[in-house]
Amino acid sequence: MIKKLENNNFISNFEKSNEYRRVIHGLIPGGAHTYSKGDDQFPINSPAAISHGKGAYVWDPDGNKYLDALMGLTSVSLGHAFEPVLNRVREELIKGSNFSRPSIIEREMAEKFLSLLPQHDMIKFAKNGSVATTAAVKLSRAYTGRKIVARPYDHPFYSYDDWFIGSTDCDFGVPSEIKDMTVMYKADDLSSLEMLFQKYPNQIACIISEPEKFNIIEPNFYDKAIELAHENGALWVMDEMITGFKTDYPGSIKKFNAKPDLATWGKGIANGFSFCALTGKKEVMNLGGIKDENSKKLFLVSTTHGGETASIGAALATMEFFEKNSVVEYNKTIGQYFIDGATKIFYNHKVEEYFSLTGFNWSVGLIVKNQKKEPCMFYRTLFMQEMIKRGVLYQGILSPCFSMTKKDIDLMLEAFNDSVIVFKKALEKGYDNFLIGSEIKPVFRKYN
Template sequence: MADIPVEGPPSRQRSFTHSNELQSRLHDLVPGGAHTYARGADQYPEFMAPILVRGSGCRVWDADGNEYVEYGMGLRSVTLGHGFAPVLEAVRLAIADGVSFSRPTELELLAAQDFLKLVPGADMVKFAKNGSDATTAAVRLARAATGRTVIAVCDQPFFSVDDWFIGTTAMDSGIPATSVAGTMRFRYNDLPSLAAVLDTGAIAAVVLEAATALAEPEPGFLEGVRDLCDRYGALLVFDEMITGFRWSAGGAQAVYGVRPDLSCWGKAMGNGFPISALAGKREYMELGGLRTDRDRVFLLSTTHGPESGSLAAFRAVVREYTTGDPITRMEHAGRLLADGVNAIAADLGITEYLQVLGRPSCLIFATRDPEGRPSQPFRTLFLQELLDRGVLGQSFVTSAAHTEADVADTITACREAAIVYRKAIEQGSVDGLLHGRPVAPAIRRHAAPRRIESDGA
């Protein structure tokens, strides 16, 4: 058994005893204690990482019976709320007739038609399960289409778990240097930096998020990227994992009016059900099909890509986006929350240290130390105080299920948390206020500073 405390220093208001017991067992059985690094216990205050048992709307409950208003919503994959009835009913009806078959189903055709109506810049689509499947398929397709091998990626946080990208991060153990050599970086909103990379003549594809929570494209930037790709013969690939169904149902390309050659989708497509997609222009997508005389590309071939439950969930999500207005609701909640928390910080005189920033549907909170530097200890203190008061989230990413009442509860919790935060700023550190070790970046070279000791270590 892992030699880690079960309870640890007690929180002031809530017990995490059962969650800590379950987390200890998870560390024995699952590397890292979670199936996604961003979900790891090291991303939360020590001994205060809830193990969840159910959710409804924007509320979740943990193994100790604690209730929270949740933000982040399944790493941005849930935009309609947990347990959204129309999605669940569509899945129930679909899987009653079977889940996986040896031939395509009519549902695959219907789902493809739905997708291509939302994304008019794409001619064809292929479904999969993980975002990395889609981005790596796009890379492979671009290399085949251009006869080149190098990929230009924007200086944005994450694109794939596969070697071509993850080898460029701190967690590059086990990845051949030759894989890393095939990826080059350029800077967002910096056309000269992209032109310099493209000028090597080796670039098969330019991969970027058209926008992020904190970065909007400057006037002419995306159009300039499109022009440079055309001039140098590289394919333009938009990563729509976050922007899709959060910026608009048609993704960032619909918002900014720039058509990529290929686009990669996932997360909110299924309101939490596992589904991703690669979409693009016919001339490229057909290289993975049967209507080409060129060498065929092994594009996407997944056993579970056409699984009925997730395709039915996707179609139900499309219906909600077509008949309702979930983006307006999540943006309304986000504006209320950002305005409320930033007003609290202003009242307390700590706006330089605690801020809510970003697109209303994709908010983050910035936590800085007394010198104004981004701080993991101060971030952990804020997370700790929010958890104690019934707010769970590494960010303030909302969903359409967040009501004004939920936001009001959150703002109340934030006011109390901000008072503690101000005390830490005034005393110059989190000493005596933070229980346990600070959080650490999810992607880092070593387990330290949140290494967990085990027997025999």
């Protein structure tokens, strides 16, 4: 049941959003093209869609303005409609966007990206991260002649493809034969990985893992983990979709001087444009080549839009800007400023046991807890409701971008402080006296 919003200066006009919500589910299954953008991931008093964005801000169809805390699911690392990127996109657009042979910009990109990665020799482009991770799995299977893929159970997402999604609660539509080919271990735990190799001897084709979901405590973790994989005949795929251009430039691979066989890239590397990539060692990547006569042909990634020029131009401009402006460091400063401010707010209001900040200064997560000090979707939704009301489009993650200033974070902290005050009242009186609509639901679940 939807209760009436109190009448005050907060954002309360969602008329056009509500109309959008009513129509969209009849047109688009899920109402969006990423499940984490869906209506079930937001409180009812939130924008149903975005009309446009500029810098760190976005506007909804009712004209309400928000700070975009998650910056396009972390894909917008510089800012919405960021001029230096748009300039290069415009240059490419007027030259044409897709041809019947590769565009010369593909070579420019291949040479540029690989110059950042001494570990890797070859690159293949994609429009979505899932295409890149699935290509890595396919290559690993072909290279090793094995079927099984191993992935950490405590990392949320690698692909919408069957090999991954069949290993989550959302396995409807995935044949059990495919589900059985993905096995799990605990991330950052070498003994858990070792046990997996013992359980499935000579069967694991690759380990696919994000490099930094939690703090890695074990020294030289990646040297040891990759060696363990190689001793057992498996390849290591480092998925830098989230860490790329955030933990370091180009990513954690450099920070740890890691030498994975393959790596996958997406999200922030093209400032929101659709450019993703698979990079890797020649001996593996070249299986997708056509020059070794008489070797088996592997149909690696082959998509009509993989070489589309505007997005490649966007990625090149993004890289140029990162290199000239120390963006990684700047974004971390912004994230740290938020962490320090939010921590102070928790202590000021004596609620530090009801909130936890997770992640890192390049991506700051938030856990909201109930009276029992357990993570709770109802209180989390209430907190988001209060933040959105105050002009911060917040899903519990801050993904800093170059267009965010400390002043923007001050405004976010002001909203955060006031939302904590409401949260405190709700702890006393119950969330149901404050929460307007339904609670948000987990993305990976068996039933709607």
